[in-house]
Amino acid sequence: MPFVxxxxxxxxxxxxxxxxxxxxxxxxxIVGRNNSGKSSFLRALLLFPDPILQASSYSDLFLTHGSVWEGMVYRYRGKCVLKYATDLGELTFTLEYFGANTTAGAKAEFSFGGVERQEINLSPPQQTVFLKPLTYSTYEDRKYLKRLFKEMDPQQAALSHTLYVAEPSESLLLNSWPELELRNFHVEIAREVSKCVSDSFTELSIRMNEVVLRKMSDGxxxxxxxxxxxxxxxxxxxxxxLIKLNSPTLVLWDDFGSYMNPSLVKQILEYLAKSSFQVVLTTHSxxxxxxxxEVEPEDSQLLQFEKDGRDVLHHRTLCLDEIKDLLDSNQDPRKLATAVGI
Incomplete structure (x- = not known):
């Protein structure tokens, strides 16, 4: 069942x-031309349900245009509103940015269904780390949000854990190594990799403070x-x-398929499809x-994005059967959004 x-x-x-x-x-x-809004859509999902928890995950989002807040708001000034439809109701995130030199600065607030609105006051941004400009207690804000959602539905104590797959990080693997090894993930990952490459790896390991993959050559x-x-x-x-360590509810992957052979693409799609979390990918491939x-994930769709000259984001949805019909008629679903003018 989709979470968002x-x-x-x-x-x-x-x-x-x-x-x-x-x-x-x-x-x-999700498919669409360059600058059609695909990455922005993922970044909006990345803010769900609370954009204040992890500086490392969000820093590139807020610093895209050289400022913590203005890069989030259309034309760098004004009001941004994101409305998320969930099984528990509608969550709204609002951010107003008035410029770093104004007395108003920036302010953000959350509202969820009929629950009383929680406003988070933000000082004008002075530093490059997202959490720093937040005034008062980020930890208290986080506790409030988790308590809010827990009260709405006890089954959703940790409402969402959104994972954004970015550039591979060896340092993350090194820092997470004790847990990877303890839970036998270092062996499971090596087996999955071996299914789609020419090598046969037995495990991930650490040697001389580097992550390595162990293989057998002539015994x-x-x-x-x-x-x-x-x-x-x-x-x-x-x-x-990342997925095994974090057990996410929602996985976001931008530009999926880059650097990948079709067999590797299929391997990862199969792995994602058999998992319980929700998946949103963008691709040009x-x-x-x-x-x-071929994989036929359960409850799946292709979203075609097109942004018009007024910067309005249009979309069209295609089910697997419709995608197959297009491919059988030698039509490319990646180009169709532009051709039909959605």
Whole structure:
């Protein structure tokens, strides 16, 4: 069951507004031209349900245009409103940015269904780390949000854990190594990697403070540096480690399929499809679409995005059967959004 059922955007990044709420299923693949709003849509989902928890996850979002707040708001000034449709009701995130030199500064607030609104006051941004400009207690704000959602539904004590797959990080693997090894993830990940590469790895390991993959060559163990692997394999190892360590509710992956052979694309799609979390991917790769119809994830769709000259985000949804029909008629779903003028 999808966790976020829809998202309506007003005044976020390069999007003036979306044409209504954009529906989401459990497994979603988004296509569209460059600058059509795909990445901005993922970044809006990344803010769900609270944009104040992890500085490392959000710093690039808020610093995109050289300022903590203005890069989030359409045309760098004004009001941004994001409305998330969930099974528990509608969550609204509002951010107003008036400029760093004004007395008003910036302010953000959350509202959820009929629950009393919680406002978080923000000082004018002075530093480059997202959490720093927040006044008073970020920890208290976080506790409030978790308590708010817990009161709404005891089954949703930790309402959402959104995971954004970014560039592979060897340091994250090193820092997380004790837990990876304790829970046997270092072996599970190596087995998954071996299914789609020419090597047969037995485990991830640490040697000389580097992450390595262990393989057997003529009965003798050999250790291949993680940093020497191709980008596709690095993404597979890194994403699986992130997912296994964090047990997310929602996984976001921008530009999925880059650096990947079709067999690797299929391997990762199969892994994501059999998991319980919700998935939202963006891609420019036809291989991703071809493998999507082969894997046939449950409750899946293709979203075609197109942003018009007024910066309004339009969308169209296609089910797997419709995608297959297009491919059978030699039509490229990546180009169709532009062709039909949605």
């Amino acid at each position: 059922r829809g998202l309506e955007i007003n005044g976020f990044r390069g999007i003036k507004h979306s044409e209504g709420s954009i529906p989401l299923k459990k497994f979603n693949v 003798v163990p050999f250790y291949v540096r993680f940093s020497d692997q191709g980008k596709g394999v690095q993404f597979l190892v890194y994403s699986m480690a 036809i291989d991703v679409i071809l493998e999507l119809v």
